[in-house]
Amino acid sequence: MMSHLLSAWRSLKRTELLLLLGLSLMFGAIDLSDLLRIDAGPKFWSVVTHHLVTSVAAAAVIMLCWLPADRSSEQAAQRTRRLVIATVVGSVLAALTIWELTVSLPWPSITELVMIKKKMPMPQLSAGLFVSFTLQVLLPTSLLVAASEMLRRQRRATEALQRVLAEQAQLRRRAMASRLAALQAQVEPQLLFDALVDVEQAYDQQRPDAALRMERLIRYLRVALPRLREAGSSLDAEAELLDSYLDVMRDLQPRAPQLVRLWADGIGQQALPPMLLLPLLQTALQRAAGDPPERCELRAERMAGSLHIELSFDRPGLCGSVEDLAELNKRLALLAGPRAWLSCTSRDSGPTRFTLDLPDT
Known part of the structure; x- marks a missing residue:
């Protein structure tokens, strides 16, 4: 089990790394869209840094959960179930990571700015808040995982079709060569x-x-x-x-x-x-x-x-x-x-x- 995890993590490709960055930017864009509605003042770049760091960390957690499921056998009957479990578990862990970083990072978050302006204390992590965080992460993650799996299956089907066409062309060439050899004889x-x-x-x-x-x-x-x-x-x-x-x-x-x-x-x-x-x-x-x-x-x-x-x-x-x-x-x-x-x-x-x-x- 551990060897499979390590092998899957080490097999990270450049395109998947770009996907990780894209996912983190998506998370950051979702959070930072609220920044346009409030006046952050001199703390603007601190808020941006906070959300970019939390977004990259959340995307990394999701990637660590997704890679082992993605590297499982493409023919396995349980592949879809593994991807769903990996997506849900990754989203839950990413939501926990975001919350922990929000509390521990030195830079303020948008939520902190809003609470300060309203002169209210930071909310405590509750079940409802945690579910809200998890759903915010789960929705875009599910879309990306589904799109990735669809592209993989389409590519696999295309490769299989190309192999069949190549084999068919080879058989036709052999049949024609045999016919011509017989004619020549x-x-x-x-x-x-x-x-x-x-x-x-x-x-x-x-x-x-x-x-x-x-x-x-x-x-x-x-x-x-x-x-x-x-x-x-x-x-x-x-x-x-x-x-x-x-x-x-x-x-x-x-x-x-x-x-x-x-x-x-x-x-x-x-x-x-x-x-x-x-x-x-x-x-x-x-x-x-x-x-x-x-x-x-x-x-x-x-x-x-x-x-x-x-x-x-x-x-x-x-x-x-x-x-x-x-x-x-x-x-x-x-x-x-x-x-x-x-x-x-x-x-x-x-x-x-x-x-x-x-x-x-």
């Missing part, structure tokens, strides 16, 4: 069938590059299939997937473009959401139809707190539909945050550029 049935037929024909015809074609197909499968177990990727891994895909395509279509990687050392290990670059490559090749690009460049650099990636082709008009880009931007928003953005530019006689910006998290 898929091997296009037609591509696989054509590649297998091509390898079989190469072996039947005893062509010297048959083994190389088989190695390229195996490499593509080794790069693509393990993505089913991965929730994320990297720039190097995505580039390896593009390269292996183009190797297989080159065996089927000799005019498939060459991939050129252009970035500084260390950037290749940068984390990257899965299933972003391969759909862009596939879109460009599909749009190219019978006139595929000859060169495909993958650039990456860090710019102002973000990773800037550019996938470009030496052919115009390969951006694909607006709906496809919008769908990829939705994936980006879930996986990399709302500030991540994918765009595509293409001029009539210039290259097609897919631009991806991934801000640091």
Whole structure:
């Protein structure tokens, strides 16, 4: 019990100290409002000092009673009862403190000035007077404690809501990452069938590059299939997937473009959401139809707190539909945050550029 009291008193925060001062000023303002109705003369500042000292002392007593109740478990069923008891006990002790200081302090109080002007003796502490003192303290104290508890519960509810929203967003990101990893692990049935037929024909015809074609197909499968177990990727891994895909395509279509990687050392290990670059490559090749690009460049650099990636082709008009880009931007928003953005530019006689910006998290 004593350890809890000491721990609660030592946990006094700066905001609570400011609340203590505000409470004491409230008590002082209540008392000093009567000072405007009487002429205190040269004793004005003595009266002000008296009431400020008694107000600070009363607020300190209330704070000492309130802190242990406030530091009790927020989930405890008896918390409200403890706060009510602490508020009542604190108000009673504060009223006793005010009375004792009123009698013992060297500075006069407003009550003393009034009694002196009326040439009457100071009243003795009676039950009615004590109840009056206690109620004067209890009313503002109850309002402050109730307001503090309401703010605490509102803050706790807001924090709980934020945690739930954060967990929900995390689950959505994981679900999307798993879906994209599964998509990335898929091997296009037609591509696989054509590649297998091509390898079989190469072996039947005893062509010297048959083994190389088989190695390229195996490499593509080794790069693509393990993505089913991965929730994320990297720039190097995505580039390896593009390269292996183009190797297989080159065996089927000799005019498939060459991939050129252009970035500084260390950037290749940068984390990257899965299933972003391969759909862009596939879109460009599909749009190219019978006139595929000859060169495909993958650039990456860090710019102002973000990773800037550019996938470009030496052919115009390969951006694909607006709906496809919008769908990829939705994936980006879930996986990399709302500030991540994918765009595509293409001029009539210039290259097609897919631009991806991934801000640091």
